Amino acid sequence: MTNVLVLVGSLRAGSINRKLAEAAEQHAPEGIALSTYDAITDLPFYNEDIDGETPPAAAVAFREALAAADAxxxxxxxxxxxxxxxxxxxxDWASRPFGASPISGKPLAVIGSAFGQYGGVWAHDDARKVAGIAGAKVLEDVKxxxxxxxVRFAETHPREDDEVVSLVQDALRALADAASEPVAA
Known part of the structure; x- marks a missing residue:
């Protein structure tokens, strides 16, 4: 079983991206389990002064969830x-401690939706950049x-859109494949 931790960048309860995460969870291919981590809202703004020997409990819990995930x-x-x-x-919280962060070497993919004609590609590019600098093994070809x-989801939940479901399943399979690759020494 490949365990995938899902982080949603929108806080709105009715967010299309939250619904996209729900679609991914509902239609995950066999052998892939998703868990959406909503407690990123509990993380204080990253501040190295509070990230010492006793970091905030929210950061500890988040890092533990990341460490337990395969992707x-x-x-x-x-x-x-x-x-x-x-x-x-x-x-930012995931990237620490430097050199031993829980996201270091972990396969990561970025998906999403936006109102504009490009679907959020600038945000996705930036997310891949930040995650890569943080140490994740970013799947650059998953887009x-x-x-x-x-408009697209005005009357339809993403889980009911066959094209979206197929794209999300392909992304999840790529994550599972990357998670099963041996780690280079």
Whole structure:
């Protein structure tokens, strides 16, 4: 079983990206289990001064969840041309401690949807960049950016869109494949 930790960059309860994460969870291929980690909202803004011998409990819990996962899936909209602050902050916490972070070497893919015609590609590119610098093994070739989300999903949940389900399943299979690859010494 490949355990994938899902981080959603939108805090809205009715968010299309949250619904996209639900679709991924509902339609995960056999052998892949997803767990959405909603407690990124509990993380304080990253501050090295509070990340010492006794980091905040929310950071400890988050890092433990990351460490227990085989792979990470970021599901994010685009806010003002980039990633939402809550997701950037989570990646900052994930990147520490430097050299021994729980995200280091972990396969990670980015998917999402946005209102615009490009589906959030700038945010996805930025998320891949940040995650790579944080140490994740970013799957650069996994690109699922669903445009015009407000129109496309006005009457349909992403889990009911066969094209979206297929794209998400392909992304999850790529994560599972990457998670099963031996780690280079």
């Amino acid at each position: 990470v899936l970021l599901v994010t909209p685009e806010y003002n041309g980039t990633i939402p602050a809550v997701l950037k902050n989570a990646l 699922v950016a669903i445009p015009q989300s407000v």
